[in-house]
Amino acid sequence: MMKVRNVAVGNLTCKCNNWLEHWCRYGGGFVPKNCSEKSCNNSDLVGAHVQKNDSLDNQTYIIPLCTAHSHQREVMTIMDSRALALANPDKTCGGY
Numbered sequence: 001m002m003k004v005r006n007v008a009v010g011n012l013t014c015k016c017n018n019w020l021e022h023w024c025r026y027g028g029g030f031v032p033k034n035c036s037e038k039s040c041n042n043s044d045l046v047g048a049h050v051q052k053n054d055s056l057d058n059q060t061y062i063i064p065l066c067t068a069h070s071h072q073r074e075v076m077t078i079m080d081s082r083a084l085a086l087a088n089p090d091k092t093c094g095g096y
């Protein structure tokens with residue numbers, strides 16, 4: 001099980017229409033039916049900025065979360081089948 005926590009980035013945007021589209025293009029494929037939190041069935045998804053909790057990897061990733069989970073401050077567990085997409089536009093879509 002992967003554990004992640006939200007990172008605050010304000011209204012940061014990239015060259016994709018939104019961060020959910022960014023996730024689809026750089027890792028996810030198609031927009032999923034529900035939130036990536038392991039037991040959540042909410043479908044009001046946004047592309048949330050997260051970091052892995054128990055890892056030396058301090059890169060920021062995008063993952064689809066419902067609005068409520070995208071605002072959660074506590075560490076949450078993500079379903080294993082959900083891909084993480086690298087957030088950094090310099091390494092993906094080309095810039096902010």
Ligand SMILES: [Zn+2]
Pocket residue numbers: 014015016022089092093
């Ligand atoms: Zn992008």
Ligand SMILES: [Zn+2]
Pocket residue numbers: 035036037040041042065066067068069
């Ligand atoms: Zn959720």
